[in-house]
Amino acid sequence: MIATSFLKRIQGGHVGLLVLAIVALLAIFAPLVAPDNPVRSDLRGRLAEPTLSLTAVGTAPLGRDQLGRDILSRMIYGSRATLLVALCAVVVGGVVGVTIGVVSGFAGGILDRILMRITDIQLAFPLMLLALLMVAAMGANFFNLIVVLALTSWTRYARIVRGEVLQLREREFVLSAVAAGASAWRICVKHILPNIMAPIIVVATLELGRVIVMESALSFLGVGMQPPTPSWGRMLAEGRSYVSRAWWLAAFPGLGIMLVVLSINLIGDWLRDVFDPKK
């Protein structure tokens, strides 16, 4: 039957993609979707319990936080910050990491050794400490947060990309391009990069998840997104002290993070399968 064959072909990756798409749409259309203003505090409704109903008037479906702000609206608006920061960090980290990996793998020799030492040093550095230091030195704002997250991310690309490039460098089609007189730039851009996109995309997808968790951790420590900008990590941090009295402050953002990261991991695994054995 059509239904069962359809159900058989659904994979984790499809589910992940669906969930992520929903979250992304909510983020983009936040002003239209959110029932309430995320920063409007209504101290009378402070720590209101979740009603889990979207139709009941005046109440918050996911409850209100310690300042009376609607948690659902904060979740919806917060997804913007969370996703945006993560996306930017992944892109910046990816570009830097891939460039270093390609240069290192292709050029070889001394340049390779220097770049790999730098990568090793970066990897040896405790991420949290680095983040805290940077924020302490440069202040905690959106831009700095992206830089910090990208810094902790690029090494993953560099290592993997370098490995792939080392292999690819000896493949006959690359040698063929060298024999035709192609410049190093042309070889890297036209021949090497398109053939390493698969592992890069897989790493990037998984990094997206990891960066979201990191951002939450940084916000938890107070060096991530600053109030009043909602981000899920921020909300988790603020809800920390209320866990016993008002579990919904921390639970929903926590669930949100978990759901998004799980979806991203499913997508990453699925992409790995898509790119691997078949052409």
Place this chain on the structure above:
Amino acid sequence: MTDARTPKPLLQIRDLSVRFKTDRGHVHAVNGVSYDLMPEETLCIVGESGSGKSVHALSILRLLPEPPAEITSGSIRFDGQELLTASRQAMFDLRGNGIGMVFQNPMSSLNPVLTIGKQITEVLRRHMKMDGKAAHRRAVELLDRVRIPNAASRVHSYPHEFSGGQRQRIMIAIAIACNPRLLIADEATTALDVTTQAEIIQLVRELKWEQSMAVIWITHDLGVVAGIADTVQVMYAGGIVERGPVDAIFNDPRNAYTLGLLNSLPDVSDAHGARRSLRQIDGMPPDLHVLPAGDPFAPRNPYATQRCFSEPPSLRQAEGAEPGHLVAAWYDLRKLARREGAA
């Protein structure tokens, strides 16, 4: 008047068909292959990629993963026993024991983390129920027989310590350890240098006589075939197109594909290295997803008749040829072509 008891065939394959399930449908790798192999006969199966030669050999020992492979019809009888319905245990008992097999790539056929001694004794202990000491002695004997120098000490070495040719000899040692009645070699010398190949072929020739084995030698190299075959079987697109005694096939080919293969070889006997064009076979092997209506070789066959395109020819005794020389063709090649430079 002699009471001639006709010898029973060692291997009887009837109407074997194998197909593979792929995303784009089924690939019909072997189509209705039937033949007999007599004890101590050396059969060379010649074909190119897509001919089905390797697939059908793997089916004999049920080494194809099922799925995606599927043996859709046929029977394979070895020494009277039907293999396609045999139990898993029966097949385990047969492999390496009644039938030995040697594959193409010696680099990947041996387990890199076990000593070669262990790999040989494993087979001996499993099938011949030898104890450790006896198995070890026999392993050294076998290595010696396949001419691995210093067998007594090399028996403790690992595969990576040997050259490609030596590894192939070790594979042969493992394959013949239990005195199988049939040895199947699938492109066993293709990956080796020509001098090493000559040595391996000589070794197999000797072993065949010593152990009274039948050999199925699968190759694409007609030179190798000329050197070892008693019978030659030419396969194309999953079927047998010609089969017969080796001299008959080389001197009196009746199938256009066989003729094409023979003609496309440069003739090394021509001492002045004639630089005329090789007689090539135009076109490409067919896509096995779709079984053609007639003779699969017809599109590339300059001698094809109308009937070739509409009706698949069956394998029959060739007219005016030696008994046992079978061909699948609607045309009569003798009238249409002449083998260039036939002996």
Place this chain on the structure above:
Amino acid sequence: MPQTPPLLQVQNLTKRYESAPRGAPPAVDGVSFHLNSGETLGLVGESGSGKSTIGRAVCMLNPPDSGSIRFEGQEIANASRSDLRAVRQRMQIVFQDPFSALNPRMRVGELVAEPLLIHGRYRNNAERKEVVAEQFRMVGLDPDVMDRYPHQFSGGQCQRICIARALILGPSMIVADEPIAALDVSIQAQIVNLLADLQDKTKVSYIFISHDLRMVQHICHRVAVLFGGRIVELAGVAELYSNPFHPYTQRLLSAVPIPDPARERARQSSITAFTSRNDGDLIEVASGHFVRQ
């Protein structure tokens, strides 16, 4: 007889691999030979003989450690990058595995056009497309397939594409490194015929590296036999095959199976392995026929 200078003159080419153990002989050890215009020189030998290494060294893909390579009168062994770039238009290489030699993510039309783009020829798109189409026709392919990807072709077709790409700049020399080894037997003849045709049409020279002694005899004018990184015998093809001097050459030729059952039965094969590396010099035993003592 006035002789035009050879197209390629290689002297004392030596190449050692860094990963090789100490004391091991170099992969290529003082090899010298020359190639004339419009000629096919065969390099034969078994695995480890150094023949592929020589091919790649001559193209400067794996530059030699020492020795001289004079191509069209110009020394290229230590040429500058820009000089080398200009030279690369004049020499090309075709590899063994046709699938591996084409970028799987590029269309075959783009792949064949790439050398033109690299060297700034035919900047006009339409003109360039026509030149590429002509190349496809020359190697027996329909130009309509230009937009397909390599995986959509068979091995033989991919090799034709590789040959088209190698010829598009009109080089005077092509190094063919086992160009037919990965192809089916019935396709090998097609490709060999194609190479011979193209040589007749364009007068390109080939260095034909192969272990297939039958094919080498068919397509080459002269043949060099390699063992242990050195040339042990070098002669015209007819001479070498009918009158081999060096024991290794003799052994090699005797090991080639002949597709003739009667003759195979009459032959005996030798079993002893050949291991000695002669340290003597290459001497000329007959005109153009050199043997290592």
